[in-house]
Amino acid sequence: MDILVLQILNSLFYASVLFLLAAGLSLIFGVMGIINMAHGSLYALGAYVTAWVITFAATAVHPAVLFLLLPAGALVVTAAGVVIEPVLLRPLYKRPEEYQLLITFGLLLVLEDVMRFVWGGTPLSASPLMDALGIVHVGEFVYPTYNLLVIAIGVFAALGVWAFVYRTRFGVMLRATSQDRRMASALGMNVGRVYVQAFGLGCFMAGLGGAIVVPSQAAVLGMGVEVLVLAFVVVVIGGLGSLEGALVGALIVSFVRTGVIQFYEELELAVLYLIAAAVLLVRPTGLFGRPQ
């Protein structure tokens, strides 16, 4: 029984992070029609930056202040995104979409090596934050309190993104642009600005995902690439461009993953991919995707 609770918590923890990642990926695709292959690397960048800042500050400041530094990674990644969109992506909107995919692949290669250059091969963690919050007891087991915080952040992020997209003026512009770019610009919207903002927001979510995961799991080289493939599975299941889809997809992937690992660890990824393939066969646009 207690182990079940623990597994559920683990799944939710994982789902929170995956949701942030997949929702960002989906948002960028929905608005701009671009699949950002570097999304996982931006997530890793967020993790590294936060871990680095916290490790740096841990000796100097009070743990409570450390928590204020948690979003550092997210902010740095957002800043990167705001530069990347106009410099690298904007020249390509008129070209076939293969080129957009390729340039983000190039960015992935660059980012992976930049992280290797700056932080080297040793894992970097922000464990002081995890230690600061201690543990809770789940029956005979213990569970890090920090992970509960991550789940809370995930829930909060889901609500926040939903409110943002469906309840703000900016959200209206985002949705309008994603529906019909030409129409949006004909209505006098500054599509260029919407694009920067959407890309920045997507990057922020990726960076935040990395930042909140790193106190509990150390940042390592290749983490971005690994998670990217999972995020793809999430958006394929949920439907590219759909936030609801990202949420449901993240939950499905997390729970299935936890379940499969219990029984037959070797099949973890294979099962996930097969689910994705099965969903696509039954519903080509994913569970929540709209027809192309």
Added chain:
Amino acid sequence: MSLLRTQKLVKHFGDTRAVDGVDLIVSQGEFLSLVGANGAGKTTLVNLISAYLQPDSGHIFFQDQDITFLPVADRIKAGIARSFQLVNLFDDLSAFDNVALAVFSREGKTRNLFTLAEKDDAVTQETLEVLREFGIEDKRETLAGGLAQGERKLLDVAVAHALRPKLLFLDEPTSGVSTRDKAQIMDTVSSVVRAGKITAVIIEHDMDVVFKYSDRIVVMQEGSILADGSPDEIRQNGEVAAMLLGAPTST
């Protein structure tokens, strides 16, 4: 004898009754014009007959065979071909290849992996013949994307024609070209069609063109057939005249 017959054909898009119970008869060998204001449902009707869209209800008979549920490829095999309102070509292939593809496809040769396309002399000859009929033979090496609008329109029809259909639908073959090109295109098209004894249905907004070339005219309005008759009958139909006067002459 009727070549094609539709029976209470219906297609709605939400509240738009694009095609609303149309009974159209096309007779063997005629040159039929389909006219009507923008949004009257002409293109949708052709889309239904050519299997671009599935009807909500109703039936389509071609040579007395029910083809309502036949897929595109089978309708083409049966002898129905079409062009598109917006030019629809293979832009990165030469004019020659655009037409040759239709010939290869008709002859069931598109599955040949290990023969050179250009070594097929029969297809080459026929392709050149078609290009010559449409007067674009000297553009054969030009990429379709690089042709002038009038030539693109002709090539579009030529590609459909190369399928050697019994029934050919042309959706506004002269839209977007100058008046001079218009006459040239229509002369070419009508001479090819008559020489090949093809039954043709053309959608056209320019009533001068319609009256000049058609054997019969069908007028559509809001998804239904408003009038149907010879050019003279249509010319004298007050209701049609009123409607057409109020309508824009081209899209």
Added chain:
Amino acid sequence: MILGNNGQRRSIAWRWALAIPVVVVLLAVPAFAGAYWTQLLTYGLIFAVAALGFNLLLGYTGLLSFGHSAYLGVGAYSVAFMVRYWHVSSMELYILGGVAATAIVSALFGVVCVRYTRIFFAILTLALSQVLWTVAYKFFWITGGTDGLRVPYSDLSLLGGLIHFAGDDTYNKFIHSYYYYVLVIFCACVVLMWLIVHSPFGKTLQAIRDNETRARFLGVQILQYRWLAFLVSGIFTGLAGVLWVPLNGLTTPDILYWPQSGKIVFFTVLGGFRNFSGPIIGAVVYNFLEAWVVGFTQYWQFALGVILIVLVLFVPGGLVGTLLRVLTKTTTSMQTKPKALT
């Protein structure tokens, strides 16, 4: 004789005029280059075969696969399994087995993937290739896991046992013979693919790429053609995997991992995917480029990433596409057909 083809005939003559010296140079390479360079070129030719297959999908059918590592891997692992479980040593049997295995896998994957286009196709191919990767990675008692499976050249025999490399100091002999072996297969693949893309089938693929709707209204059954293209593409790439593994000496799950697919995409773009010869040149150049960059920095991914970004932004036609454009600009009077697939 036939009116329409003077231009094409002339360009075919040109192509022979270009191809013969290239083949002569390729034949002579081991005579003046050392084992290192010969080996590098062998890798280049092998990946060129993979790229030929890949580009049938990207350049000619308009489908960007991000999962071609799957076929490289299936080819390579088929050989490794034949070595480990059946002690096969004949290269010809490797080729037969590897090609058969890739044909089966790509036929199956194709059924799923060709229903999608564009980004969806890319992601789906990626996902499926990663299924194979995890299988190779996790089922280590069969696949050797990250240690991989060895395919030592010393056990290899070419041409039905005529050439083998048992005994000491056979490495140079192996490199030398294997180079010619690969070269012959490479030339055969080039000719075969050239035939395919210039066949009615190849033209049909290009038509589908340019305008799916219109192709459908010529009576073409799109999915069947895409599937067949997928199958042929997978087989070529699988053959490359078969050829790769004795040269590499072992296969690990890395060959199935998606950066490997990225690499295939990379050199195809490097050479230019709107040209027949682009991917070939791209693959060969890439292998030298990679060896060179790896030689002076460990951050070779960074360098490659920057090159890719620069290519996409400023040289979208790739090396061959750009070269052709420059050439046709200077000889416009001779050429009438600057943009077509060559």
